[in-house]
Amino acid sequence: MKLSELQTPSLVLDRPRLAANITAMSARMTEQGVNLRPHLKTAKSADVARLATAAHSGGITVSTLAEAAYFAANGFRDITYAVGIAPAKLPRVAALCRDGLRMAVVTDSVAVAQEIARTPDCGDGIGVFIKIDCGLGRAGIRADDDALIAIAQALGGSDSTGSSASLRGVFTHAGHSYGCATVAEIEIVAEAERQAVLRAAQRLAEAGIACPEVSVGSSPTARFGRSFEGVTEARPGVYMFNDAFQVGLGCCRHDEVALTVLTTVIGQRRDLNMLLIDAGALALSKDRSTASQAEDVGFGLVYDASGERRLEGLRVAAVHQEHGLIEPVDDSAQIPFDDLPIGARLRIMPNHVCMTAAAYDRYHVVDGGDEIIGEWDRASGW
């Protein structure tokens, strides 16, 4: 099938850009002596995961147990579920362990650590990372919290007898790197991220507790961190695709964004200087993360159907469920209505690709031309 025949809205993945993004991050992590355990919460695709893990251990990170089951069914055998585990989800983790997977979960709670240690029927056991809050202020304990040693002890230690749990290591996510205004700020957050997990690992070592892994991860800090000394693995994810927000952060250029939404013009409002497209709130998401950046792209930037030429000065200014409203950023500019009749096709570069991609069950993969060279499926749900 051809891109020009594809129904809209559809998700279009540019393979050369994807490959370049993956190669760059993989090379950087190799150069830093860090294993790349890519986070597949963005891509949720086995095809993408095979490319992203190629030069590393093959281990991946996921954000839901539905992803874990999907990747397990697609041959991935070493999976870390990176969202704090609730005890009621442990039977699903145990089932994956019984299938021979090397599964790890994350916790910041002594009570949950005890539950993991008591989980029945989980094969060779469940790996556990202790979540450290390095400044994001979401999940985790501070590296100096007394709970650190208590959690490790509740697991039974890494060489326990009788416990289903073994301590895999310490784990953090510098999500606050997304709030940085400059690369210099990202470098500072990256160093704080590293120091937090190193401090936690050191405290475990001082208590005589083995801590094999020191795991960090966010695309900006993986891209710009100056030192990874002491870090064993990194878990960035969005770098594979990038998006307008990552451009705004300084993590990539526009021509390194691999994912766009193909859309069709479905209305012209010359009286309102506005164009209507069939990519609305469901097709693009309501994410507004660039609102806090120097360039607010609204709900997305506008490109021609090839994805190569940006229609300067335009953005998706508003979205309703199935309508996107394209307006000029500068009110005095005019939309080129004669070039964009109803039926014209455009590509929208999304604000936040994790949210946008989640609306689709597949990628239409292109190689720069009009030919669709593949349809790659995506996991969804929980």
Next chain:
Amino acid sequence: MKLSELQTPSLVLDRPRLAANITAMSARMTEQGVNLRPHLKTAKSADVARLATAAHSGGITVSTLAEAAYFAANGFRDITYAVGIAPAKLPRVAALCRDGLRMAVVTDSVAVAQEIARTPDCGDGIGVFIKIDCGLGRAGIRADDDALIAIAQALGGSDSTGSSASLRGVFTHAGHSYGCATVAEIEIVAEAERQAVLRAAQRLAEAGIACPEVSVGSSPTARFGRSFEGVTEARPGVYMFNDAFQVGLGCCRHDEVALTVLTTVIGQRRDLNMLLIDAGALALSKDRSTASQAEDVGFGLVYDASGERRLEGLRVAAVHQEHGLIEPVDDSAQIPFDDLPIGARLRIMPNHVCMTAAAYDRYHVVDGGDEIIGEWDRASGW
């Protein structure tokens, strides 16, 4: 299966509330002498559609052609696709017509009307509504626009020979009722909605063009419009479920919201007075529509697991992809951490139910108790 055993996040539909909402709107439309052609863009469910159409013609409204195909496969034979049609989508409409469906599309363009009239192989033909902008400022022409007559003529009129198109009527959507602060304001918008389509219908009549249907639709204007004289059908949708935004608008009470997200506490941050749940941006959406209302519910209101008791003073203050962050509205209030350990279950009443429901492939239907009495599927994609 029991609600208490259901994995989280999951979408929970309260059938008694759904039934009451449907009955109330259906009765109101019957009382006003208006056919209810419910919009299924919110529910995207054949089970819900069967309830919603029970006392009316059986016709429905949809927002995507994927919905049209889904409802056709589930026995619905009279479907209006309510988003401006792009010519490239006409073959899919024609295929539904060939299957014997009574299909209608919407346009505000002379060029598109010509394309519809030329569509080959579409059985008994495609019904067409002319879209009128009654003040929303999105799709449509003004009721006084010269294009009104030109579009009708481009279709070939309702008794044309040779044309695939027949004029079904005029059509508007008072989406700007969502911006109203009071019921009195909604009443004014409802009257403007009615007057706009009546004016367009009158102009067509004066031009000797038959206009069988005069179609309006939004949940607030259907609920509060004082007169429907001259209106033949209404297309509200969100009234079936309601949400926190509809509560804020004055369209319903909290105990008339039929849809919630079941979630689990996955973290406690006593140091930050914050609770983490496993319903984040994908499970709730990033919709922030209540930000403009008197009560800003953040990303949702917090209820106990039964869905009956609101945890006053709490809201989902922030969402990341798979994390929701519950915080008190008033900083000086304390989260009752001892009552909400990791593993505790809650129900979140969403900001905007159309966006939230779209993340799920099914409803878990309850009758007030712990028993799940049904799993109802949902259409998705385009």
